[in-house]
Amino acid sequence: MQHLPTAITDLALILGTAGFVTLLFKKLKQPIVLGYLVAGFLVGPKTSMFPSISGSEGVQLWADIGVIFLLFALGLEFSFKKLLRVGGASSIAALFEVTCMILFGFFTGKLLGWSFMDSLFLGGILSISSTSIVVRTLEELGFKNRRFVGVLFGILVIEDLVAVLLLVLLTTVAVTRNFAGMEMLYSSLKLAFFLSLWFVTGIFLLPSFLKRVQKLLNEETILVVAVGLCLLMVVFANNVGFSSALGAFITGSVLAETIEGERIHHLITPLKNLFSAVFFISVGMLIDPVVLQEHWQLILLLSAVVIIGKTFAVTAGAVLSGQTLKSSLQTGMSIAQIGEFSFIIATVGMSLKVVSAQLYPLAVAVCVVTAFTTPYMIQASGMVYRMLEKILPAPVIATLDRYSVISFSLASNKEYREQVRAYVLKIFLNSVIVIAVFLLMSRVVLPFMLERQMEEGSAKFLTLSLTLIASAPFLWALAFGRTKHFDALLAEQGKGNHNYVFLISRIMIAVGLIAAMVAQFVPGLWALGITIWMVVVVGYVFATKLKEIYQWFENRFLSNLTDDVQKVHAKKHSHTLAPWDGHITEFAIPSEAPYVGQPLHELGVREKFGVTIALIERGRKRIAAPKGRESLMPHDKVFVIGTDEQLMRFKAFVDSEEVVSSLQVQETPEYSLEQYLVRENSVFVEKSIRECGLREKTQGLVVGLEREGRRILNPDAVEVLKTGDLLWIVGDRNKILELK
Structure with a gap:
């Protein structure tokens, strides 16, 4: 017999014990995490009352x-x-x-x-x-x-x-x-x-x-x-x-x-x-x-x-x-x-x-x-x-609530700070990209060239050239890239002169990064000359081309970050409606929920739970502010606004297992393909299939009809039945057999 690896036997013991203990904890309505800890203790090497694992690695x-x-x-x-x-x-x-x-x-x-x-x-x-x-x-x-x-x-x-x-x-x-x-x-x-x-x-x-x-x-x-x-x-x-x-x-x-x-x-x-x-x-x-x-x-x-x-x-x-x-x-x-x-x-x-x-x-x-x-x-x-x-004294509670409201108000009035943050973030991210290009070239590309027996001078020159070419668009954006919203906001705030300070600071950062990169590859005077050449010649002569390249990178980045699909995704996280205690959160509708298919006005969600359904996402379809005639369907994602207590009551409704209980109690119908002969005294003679109501009576469909040796597959609902017709019906077997 083949010997099993120790890791597999240990895993079998661990998960077997965990399965039993977690079922017990579930029965006791205790968190399963605690059951895992107990299971680990029982099979661990520190206890001897139960079989223990043979290796911890x-x-x-x-x-x-x-x-x-x-x-x-x-x-x-x-x-x-x-x-x-x-x-x-x-x-x-x-x-x-x-x-x-x-x-x-x-x-x-x-x-x-x-x-x-x-x-x-x-x-x-x-x-x-x-x-x-x-x-x-x-x-x-x-x-x-x-x-x-x-x-x-x-x-x-x-x-x-x-x-x-x-x-x-x-x-x-x-x-x-x-x-x-x-x-x-x-x-x-x-x-x-x-x-x-x-x-x-x-x-x-x-x-x-x-x-x-x-x-x-x-x-x-x-x-x-x-x-x-x-x-x-x-x-x-x-x-x-x-x-x-x-x-x-x-x-x-x-x-x-x-x-x-x-x-x-x-x-x-x-x-x-x-x-x-x-x-x-x-x-x-x-x-x-x-x-x-x-x-x-x-x-x-x-x-x-x-x-x-x-x-x-x-x-x-x-x-x-x-x-x-x-x-x-x-x-x-x-x-x-x-x-x-x-x-x-x-x-x-x-x-x-x-x-x-x-x-x-x-x-x-x-x-x-x-x-x-x-x-x-x-x-x-x-x-x-x-x-x-x-x-706590009432004034203390009131003061804390007032502080929370003030903090929220200050956070809401944040256009200027957001623009400054976006401006600084843009500078920082461009600097990160430039440094990353330099590290990639100096730590990966240059050693790779030297390992291939390339002459050191040629390898450094080629690596420096690739570094400057790859980082040029981001260096241009770092030094000269403009943000129209930020400039307009500075003008509105009467801080237009600050724009020159920002511009000079950005140019200094870009020049400093160029100098620091170049100095790693060439001597000091050469580094100074190449830095001046990059700033004056490349930055001026190729400014338009560098701008186009950079804007392509930036537009693609922003497009990915703000994709319409992801705007939906962003809504899936809980947003606070400060200073109120309400927020919006997401629920998934179970496939067998008892309320599936019922219109919202019949469910009375707002009246019963005090919550508001703001959005229903059904696959790639979105139903914003759904009306009362809309229904909840299996696997819908529903975005609901309410307080913690209201949302917990609504969650209990969403997770309702009434349908499971009813399925366990009710007899499950037996669906099969059965024959039915239309006799002379049948009530269905000279009536169409639709007029007979066979769909409703059998919870099924007429899928075949035999008449005088001729067979009709999937007969039309207007087909009139005659004495001696043999029907093939797919439906509830017991109800088909009850037909007279």
């Missing part, structure tokens, strides 16, 4: 794949445009929370008598929440349509970005034993550079590519292409020093802006569910009963610091960013746990041998405890807010 591989697919799916739901929309509030809340938690963790460690490095790494471990646990828990509880979830996802994404910088900072401090400000600045700029490069390249290439090959894409090919792109970006992100999870998220965010974004998300969901289950099981396998028994007081203390500290810090940060107290508290109570990045931070400390051996198992234990409490924290957030409303 294979399980860790599946768990790593699970994190990748989980972040990839999150990116598909959370596009770049949405990140930009909630970025301000999310950034303020996330940075405030991470800073507070690092301080809370550090001082907790010092109070416990820990060393400086242990305390510092403890602060880092406690500061980063678990995207995996939060996303999966929200899905299980059905809370993804709540108003606060948009800001919550934004905070999680910002946290993941901050975690990358935090890893660099902690590593630098561990090695040098001091804070390296320049190293931190370099890492921040590197992260911003690669994020911008991924964004520009992805939006420029992927939507156009998928449009061109759309006719060739079926479910199999689009899944393979999407997963391939995701894993390629994961490898690239890892090679340039970032986490694989970040690479997967960026790929999902870019693909979300394409015409196939929805289909990719639908296809990737089963993979995400399977592999993310293995990830949570692997976390449960790390639970050590001995550590829990010996350090249970310390684990409870650190868990309390996480739960209380994160709830306070995120709530305060979200309120400062202009969110309502209710939304802020719900966000804070949803994010009160630690996760996968905390393990990475603890692993770094262990590998550098600068922290105690107990730190990693403590981090795992705190992660498990806070993972267990997360579902209950999310569910209790509404009740805690109602208690706060009763406890």
Whole structure:
């Protein structure tokens, strides 16, 4: 008999146990995530009451794949445009929370008598929440349509970005034993550079590519292409020093802006569910009963610091960013746990041998405890807010609401700031493209030429020429490209003289980039001469041609970014109707819903639930502001406006399973092809097929008629029946046999 690989037998044990435990948790109406943790604990190497896995390497591989697919799916739901929309509030809340938690963790460690490095790494471990646990828990509880979830996802994404910088900072401090400000600045700029490069390249290439090959894409090919792109970006992100999870998220965010974004998300969901289950099981396998028994007081203390500290810090940060107290508290109570990045931070400390051996198992234990409490924290957030409303003085509540309204009003009056931001973003993105071209040529093309035994001088000259040609349109746009809306707005604001300051600054940036690039290939005087030649001759003589080339790039980029299909996609995310507590969110109509086909005026959606259906998307057809005679059909996507409470009641209606129950109770009709002979005393004699009402009586169709040896296939409804006719009917067998 062939011997099975260990990884397969371990996977069979893991998923078999997980299947049983999760069914039990579903029966008990508990979050399935907790069932995965329990299943991992039962089959883990730390327990002996059940069969355990024989090797952890294979399980860790599946768990790593699970994190990748989980972040990839999150990116598909959370596009770049949405990140930009909630970025301000999310950034303020996330940075405030991470800073507070690092301080809370550090001082907790010092109070416990820990060393400086242990305390510092403890602060880092406690500061980063678990995207995996939060996303999966929200899905299980059905809370993804709540108003606060948009800001919550934004905070999680910002946290993941901050975690990358935090890893660099902690590593630098561990090695040098001091804070390296320049190293931190370099890492921040590197992260911003690669994020911008991924964004520009992805939006420029992927939507156009998928449009061109759309006719060739079926479910199999689009899944393979999407997963391939995701894993390629994961490898690239890892090679340039970032986490694989970040690479997967960026790929999902870019693909979300394409015409196939929805289909990719639908296809990737089963993979995400399977592999993310293995990830949570692997976390449960790390639970050590001995550590829990010996350090249970310390684990409870650190868990309390996480739960209380994160709830306070995120709530305060979200309120400062202009969110309502209710939304802020719900966000804070949803994010009160630690996760996968905390393990990475603890692993770094262990590998550098600068922290105690107990730190990693403590981090795992705190992660498990806070993972267990997360579902209950999310569910209790509404009740805690109602208690706060009763406890806090009315003037305090009124002041916070007034602050939220003022913040929203200030954000609404933002035309000038938006134009300035777009102007600065244009300069920044063009600079990123120029630097990327230079890095590609100097780090890839030039070494390739030198490896092929090309003379160094010739190789440098050719590489420099290609660099200047490829970057010329973007250098021109950086120095001389104009933004009409921005110029007109400056004139309206009486700040026309500022335009000259901006122009001179842009020219200086462009000249500086040219000089820096050229100096890497040729001596100083040559670099100066080539820079002057590029600015004066190329910038002036070929200005028209460079403008045309650049506008082609820009128009294609903007076309992909603002494609009509994606305008629909943008509506699929929850938009807040501040300062009210209402927002718009999306629901999918099940295929067997009992209300399918009923007109909206009969359903009385607004009267029963207080919500308004703003849009129905049916395939590629959109029904805006649907009238009462419109009906909901299977697989429709419905965009509904209401408060959290109204939307939750509407969700219960949408997910109604009455039809399933009725199908289980009612006898299922047996459909078959049957014969019926028209006898002399039959009521159907000398009547047409339509007049006989055979369709209604048999719930079927007359598909054949035999008359005097002649056969008629699919007879017309006006055909008159005669004595001796033999009918072939497809329908309910029992009803056909009942015909007289």
